[in-house]
Amino acid sequence: MIAAFSSWFALFFSAVFTQNILLTNYLGMCPFLGASRELKTSFGLGAAVVLVMTFTTPLNWLLYHSILLPLGLEYLALIAFISLIAAFTQLTELVIMRVSDSLHAALGIFLPLITVNCAILGASLFMVARRYSFLQTTAYGLGGGLGWMLALLAMAGIRQRIAKNRLPRGLEGAGIALIIAGIMAMAFTAFTGMATPA
Amino acid sequence: MKQPPNLQEIQEAMRPGRLSQTGFLGTDPRPLGDILAEDDATVRRLGLSHEALADRMAYFREKGVAGLGVPVDVPPHFEVRVDGVRGRMPCPFRHPGLYPKVFCQVKNLRTRETITFSDLQIHMIGAHGFYEGRGSAYRLEPETLIRVLEVSPAESSFNTPLHEAPGGAPSDSPRE
Amino acid sequence: MGLEFLLGVGVVTALNTVLALLLVLAERFLADYGPCTLALNGEKKITVAGGRDLLATLKDQGVFIPSACGGRGSCGLCKVTVLNGGAPLATELPWLKPDEIARHIRLACQVRVKHDLSLQLPPQWLEIRQYRTTVSSLRDLTHDIKEVRLRLVDPPEIEFKAGQFIQFEVPPYERSDETVYRAYSIASPPSAKNEIELEIRYVPNGICTTYVHRHLRLGDPVTINGPYGDFTLRPGEREIIAIAGGSGMAPLKSILLDMAEKEIARRIRYFFGARALRDLFLLEEMKTLEQRIPGFEFIPALSKPDPMDAWNGETGLVTDVAARYLPDASEAEAYLCGSSFLIQAAIKMLTSKGMPRERIYFDDFG
Incomplete structure (x- = not known):
């Protein structure tokens, strides 16, 4: 039990830091560059990614292990995962709209955007490739989402600060953001050794 | 010149659709700090100050107001019309208050040139040395302003007290 | 091989059908607020x-x-x-x-x-509507004032009070990338329900006035909404003093035409300020109105008539001219329209002649 928990936690930790899906796999780059100018928008987008990734990764695990694998249809994983993610975001938006206007104003606008976020699909594909158990997948989904959000918030914070600095023209915007992302990726690898997945 | 901390935020506020439909920067790709620095250098090179220009503009505006929307002659050879349209504009440099959309059209009958400026522009030039970005329909080239309004260094002592004291320039003013 | 193919297609179809069904149900129960x-x-x-x-x-x-x-x-x-x-x-x-x-x-x-x-x-x-119209006539009244007539298409008729204004929708064009709205007073009388007339003065660099003066063509579609405003004739018998300049002509013209049609015979003196004869317009219409409304007198004032104008009318600032005509304004009421400076100056003049501030009406363009 303790072993299971520690493996669960190690996986969660590595998904947030050492194996950060954004900084080690460079997935979910477009919103990372496009929506990281302001902390406020970044927070909304990040929270939406956490929500969607936490739920779709385990749901896709169930889909894969209970339908695709028994029927020998592993090669359909990509298309099935995309369908499920799309339906989930649509459904979530309807629920949020019903439940709270202010939550919808903060999160709702990002949900349709996230349908095509590669980090979310990436997390589902990785959980298959890495043969995670259901519990591990849950930890990985939650950790992956939080890790993506953490990287986005860090980037937004840095970009808010450097917005006031003058840059060589060619580096303005995406140029400097990619350099920062590279340095951040290196910094995040420093977490290796604090915990490694079992 | 290092861009002061909130100059970037001011530049954001100057984009189209924020405070005004067309924005303040036109097609000018330069950072706000560079725009201010270049115009500042031009005005200094011509031996003048932003305050002197703004004072001259305010002088014509006050003369023109007397026409109640109809052009009036201002000696020696100017024709000035001041009129207002509905609406008010805030200062993008975050000065408190709203500036009425009053525009002043000055025609120099000797050079046959006409320029138009608003109350907000008199303020932005006097307090912030800002003439708007290149490509903005409202851009006032300092040289044109000086030529058409015939501002001479000697004349800058010929202040009208009606203009807001430039001492009120805030710390975010780009001028050192 | 064929079976595997069918199975694949079947599973994807089934999965998507289930998901679509879920969404339809959600749409039905979650998004339907009845x-x-x-x-x-x-x-x-x-x-x-x-x-x-x-x-x-x-x-x-x-x-x-x-x-x-x-x-x-x-x-x-x-x-x-x-x-x-x-x-x-x-x-x-x-x-x-x-x-x-x-x-x-x-x-x-x-x-x-x-x-x-x-x-x-x-x-x-609750009275405001949006109207689709087409430009039925364009005419230069002076070098910088255009008369624009809009024929109403849908709805085909508008109800308004003389003196009210509408908002003119300017579509995105080379000078602006968003739809913007600008307010203009209606110059035609309320009885003309299927066509309204506006007088639009060119404002240097103005988004709407540039559009109207440089881009608008006969037959162009224009969307307006309205009517707005309470710059309307107050009922009563009091003498009326009207002071206007430039495009401030429009609401007063509407009020005068409305008075003529309704045969309201009040004493009304209308002072209109301009610089020279070339800035005056609608002089014939005003002359006709003087015949139709017994108590009406149109008094144009030129601040600087051209020697060529051979002007023998009033000269000077319109407020000064009006002041000469009005030894005592305490029993009259006033309607002002024009530049905010004109309105300020006129209010000052009228109150100094004893007119109570609350009987001075104007469109607040500030």
């Missing part, structure tokens, strides 16, 4: 389909709320009181003052109609 009743000012009740924002919902019902951004929450104009709409969203806060929040004011474009709502809006808004 019919909602909107109570306007506690009297008028309308039933609408819930689920959309209030601005669009009301617009479909023919209730036109002023908005310049088209419902994106970026102009802050569509303020209405929503008594049971809950707290404003973060997107609305920049536009609302604390006292407005306390009075339950919201931006209509940010309020989603999910249940019955009790709304309060200015009563004249």
